[in-house]
Amino acid sequence: MSTWKDFLRALSEPVPDRRPPLATARRRWVRLAPYGAVLAMVGALLPTGIVAFTRFYGVDPALGTALATVQAGSLVLALTRPLTAWQLMAPSVVVGAVVTHGSAAEQPWPWPVPTLLAYLFLMVFLAVRERGRTLLAVWLVTLLGCSLSWTAFTAHFDGTSVVVAAVSAAVLLLGWSLRGRGEAQRLLAEQEQISEAERAGRALLEERARIARELHDVVAHHMSVIAVQADSAPYRLTGLPAEAVAEFGQIATAARGSLAEMRRLLGVLRSADTAADKAPQPGLADLPRLLATVGQAGVRAELAVAAGAEALDPVPEAVGLSAYRIVQEALANVVRHAPGATAEVRLDAADGALTVRVENAPPPGRPGKAAGVESSGSTGQGLIGMRERVRLLAGTLDTGPTADGGYRVTAVLPLDGTDPGESTA
Template identity: 80%
Template sequence: MTTWTTLLRALVDPVPDHRPPLAGARRRWVRALPFVAVLAMVGALLPTGIDVLARMYGLNGGLAVTLALVQAGALPLALYRPLTAWQLMAPAALVGAIATHGSAATQPWPWPPPSLLCYLFLMVFLAIRERGRTLLAVWAVTFLGNSLSWTVFSAYFDGTSVVVTALSAVILLLGWSLRGRGEARRLLAAQEQISETERARRTLLEERARIARELHDVVAHHMSVIAVQADSAPYRIEGLPEPAVAEFGQIADAARGSLAEMRRLLGVLRAADTEADKTPQPGLADLPKLLATVAQAGVHAELAVADGVHRLDPVPEAVGLSAYRIVQEALANVVRHAPGATARVRVAAADGSLTVDVDNGPAPGKAPAVETSGSTGHGLTGMRERVRLVAGTLDTGPTADGGYRVAAVLPITAPGENTA
């Protein structure tokens, strides 16, 4: 069944550059089938046609050979140019009908059996290669010719004209339908290819957006630490000479300028052609190192990890990475907006979810805030996207003592999965 389906599909596929049917098939024996069929038809119909026209219809040898040769010889041409072959066969059929009219009383007329078989076989090649308008014109000419024979020579009517008219219509209609189905299948395949390309493009854009968010999370955090360290150095280190204080001030200004420039370019980075970072992504185990980095900027952070977290199976990478980035961004906000404040990071596990809570008090120090606009740009947006990625919830807002709190609930298992 699969072989016949493959042959049928290859047969109705249009082949450009006047190549023969099945020319696009992968197997050699499939490509050879049209040639074998034509060779068999010519080998059978050419001598049979000569014999029938000469012996049964009484034509002289030269005319019988000529008519049979034109009609059967048009079949090899039909492999490459079926319409041209029909343009040769149709006049030959008309000449043959006129020449054999004298034998119409005793033999089939106007279609001797070899001519009928040649004409119907040619219809197959026309049906699978030519357009619908061409097929309709061919059948119209066939119908008019047969109708003329019915009208003018009704006394010799024997039904062969009806057979040719009906079978040619069936063959042409069936071939046209199969070609239409093949065209629809190709259009569908092309549309699926376009859709697949669009999906790949969308996936690429999403990956670029993820890279851009990662870049913001990492670079903004470290640049904020640099800026705060440089700004607070004159307050933390006594006896600094004026050139050193000025140098630290320039470093802080440069860091703040870099932060502002990075945020302006973040939209461009989302569409940039950048390679994804292939280094291992951080997780819960990297939180102590993160807090140690923040401490260098003068922010004392305390980490409390509940016992239930340690008893969990390995946390899914997406959940661990989201928790780490949320803590990183929350502490970066503390560094930017409340330098010197005390932050508390609590991680717990309950009811199949990982809870991350980061809060801080007001800034007690004299160092100016790195950010004065009251906005962290893409920081909170990145938190929300990460929480949405794992179907969690996020709650942020100021606290009663003038600090800020970030609380996230990250499901460890996807909705509907067994949490046991």
């Protein structure tokens, strides 16, 4: 009983998706192609069907017109509801077979040519839209009807039923296979988008952890200075009241507690391969050595320091570290994407902010070929790292191609940790 229920359910439950075939295609003419095909088929099959039923099979004109209209009109409905269209066409095929039986021995029976073409065309819409079990149920019903025609009416059988059974099976199987392939490609594309988003998110988290590990050394240095100065204040400064000595002791204790908490946090952020990294963090003073290293990789880079930057006192360590890393990432991208190109690193300072600009020419032999910043999904650094460092310092980042086909990276880093626009507002 359950098998019959499943069979009937397959013949009566269409797929909820009501979009016509190729509705998601990018090109407009591809989306309109199914409408054009249906219009052409209806325009050809409706008049020929009426003529075939009335003239060649001797059917009453009203009935013949009704049968041809239902069979051709079902193709219009098949654009969005192919199973409903089949439910309308199948009874019309049976009625047509009954009224044309024995009327014209020289004509195909029980499948007049217009009926046969309309039915097979409808199979195409069914194959690309409905479920596999529905397609199997439709074909079994088709096979049953064809079998009855060639067993019960052997005298009038001319082989069209065999053609319909075989061709409809081939159309349904081919369409089901193509639809399954398209569905697999769609799911694969969605999975690739999800994986790309996950890789970008993972790269962002890894870059933030990397920045946090580097800034730990900067903050830890300042906290150590605070603790040492607070501990030594009662010995360096004479005549301090007892309340001040106690206050300095509390400051030193708080500083040491903060250092301990930072070390525990660093233990979480650092992986096994970075736990032993104790090297001092680089700054602006290390830029000449960085440019020399890049020169060995085939990119000739020059450092230009404007008067405003030369007049600066030692910049905050976080600013110097971020500026160094931004220059490092920008030059690394020049090496990867514009090998042999020349680059200029320019430092300037104005309105309480340090401006770092890295600009490269197009690579030799490829004029107009800009070297862009690497994508966020490649190594987890590059543009992601630059943005995170600039955001950390409430600065701004501007990247893009130059007029001559090169590329530029400009970062504005506030020296006091605030947006430079706030100080001038």
